[in-house]
Amino acid sequence: MSERFLIHEFTPLWLSIDRIGPFQDRLEGIDFTDAQNESCNLYLFLSRNGRGKTTALELMAALMGMLGSDNAAQMAEKRHADVQRPFNLEHLDRGQGRAQWDLRVRYSQDGIERVAVLSLIAGTIGTDTSLKFWDEEALKLVDADEWHRFGFCRNAAGKWAAVGTRTPWVENLNGHLADAVGAKIGGFEDSELIWPTLIYFSAYRNVTPVLASEERSISAPRDWNYSPLHAFRTEGGMWRDSLDNLLVWLKWLDDGRFENALKLVNERVFAETGTFLKDVSREPPEAIVMREDRRHRLDALSSGEKSLVQLFLRLGAHMTRNTILLIDEPEAHLHDKWKYRLFYQLKALVRDSYPGLTLIIATHSPEIMQALAIEITEENLRKGGYFFETAKEEAQQQAIADEARVLYGDIQDKA
Structure with a gap:
């Protein structure tokens, strides 16, 4: 394993999904690049409910979770998952599902800088098979020099086999990431750590009370410090998973x-509301929220406030210099004023503060489209989006478009 291996960029290029969730009737391909073949750093998944937005987010998180592991069982252990269901995605673990996520990795090794395409693959796909091939011409389009594959494939007997772990480049990358797990992130939103991480917020990110049976001690939050994947959903009442524990630990x-966490959360979430995050108490160890001179717990906040506090505290605590941030329905539980505030803040983080941050949002909200304005060119932002439709819906839309062209052509002829 090379001692001088550094990652300077880790950004999405393409996602291929086959026979997973709603994607049963065709191979779905999602392009994360802009017109100049650059990886977008601001990207929207758009559709009605049930079309696969959440499935795509869950899938990217699952694939990222493979990094740093030599086999599927080891990955399951790190993710606190059942070894029989290492990805926790039914069609990938037990069905015929398969997927491939291609990422652009700019790295330097022994002082020489190069660009690689890394394909993370999983499911019922042959160890020598790919859903998207990166030949010399395809690599040239994204300014890459080489292609590497890594993942865990399942055969007809349900046995998992590792792909790419014996190639020197993958072995080098995986070895460094495995060694980095648990490494200190450093500051709050100002980490110097270069290793890539993916932070996923599901649509269900409520803050719930810590169970009375839980012992509250000064202890590190679960999966504290560096990990290739951090996934956050509704808290389950366990002390080590709670925001109270995170704040007590930071204190x-x-x-x-x-102090930095309190400052940023109060500015972004509670500005001009009369509410603010003040401190943590010793007994019981928990966060102190003040509202109109009255003390409250975190779980007493509104659903929208809890969602925002969860997002900004977890992001600040875990992001590195190469972070992919996935948020499912960020507009959930927010009124219009808060929606716009959140979207402009997220856009500013990508545009002004963190060049290594990629933001991917899944939504069906027109307010998000308006606030993020993906059709407008902005400095330091590379925008893109994908609209999920079923094959039937796409065929219907195409038929309407064809009919319109015929009608338009007839009018032109008569003119």
Whole structure:
């Protein structure tokens, strides 16, 4: 394993989905590049409910979770998953599903900088098979020099086999990421850590009370510090998974992160509301929220407030210099004013503050489209989007378009 292996960019290029969730009737391909073949750093998934937006987000998170593991069983252990269902996605673990996520990796090794396409593959796909091939011409389009494959494939007997783990480049990358797990992130939203991470927020990101049976001690949150994947959903009442625990831990570290976290959350979430995150108490160890001079717990906040506090605290605590941020329905539980505030803040993070941050949002909200304005060119933003339709819906839309062209042509002829 090379000692001088550094990652400078880790960004999405293409996602292929086959026989997973709603994607049963065709191979779905999602292009994350713009007109100049650059990876988009601001990307929207758009559709009505049930068309596959969440499936695509869950799938990218699952594929990212393979990094740093030598086999599917090891990955399952790291993700606290059942070894028989290492991805926790039914069609990938037990069905005929298969997927491939292609990423652009700009790296330097022993002082020489190069660009690779890394394909993360999983499911019932042959160890020598790919859903998208990156030949010399395709690599040239994205300014890449080489192509590498890594993943876990399942055969007809249900046995998992690793792909790419014996190739020197993948072995080098995986070895460094495995060694980096648990490494100190550093600051709050200002980490110097270069290793890539994916942070996923599901649409269900409520803050719930810590169970009375849970012992509250000064202990590191679960999966603290670096990991290739951090996935956040509704809290289950466990102390180590709670936001209270995170804030108590940051306060105990006494390295400035706690103060920075409070400042950023109060500016982004509670500005001009009369509410603010004040401190943490010793007994019981929990966050102190003040509203109109009255003390409250975090779980007493509104659903929208809890969602925003969860998002900004977790992001700040876990992001590195190469972060892919996935958010499912960020507009959930937010009134219009908060929606616009959140979307402009997220866009500003990508545009102005963190060149290594990629934001992918799944939504069916017209307010998001308006606020993020993916059709308008903005400095430091490379925007894109994908509209999910079933094959039947796409055929219907094509038929309407063809009919319109015929009608338009007839009018032109008569003119």
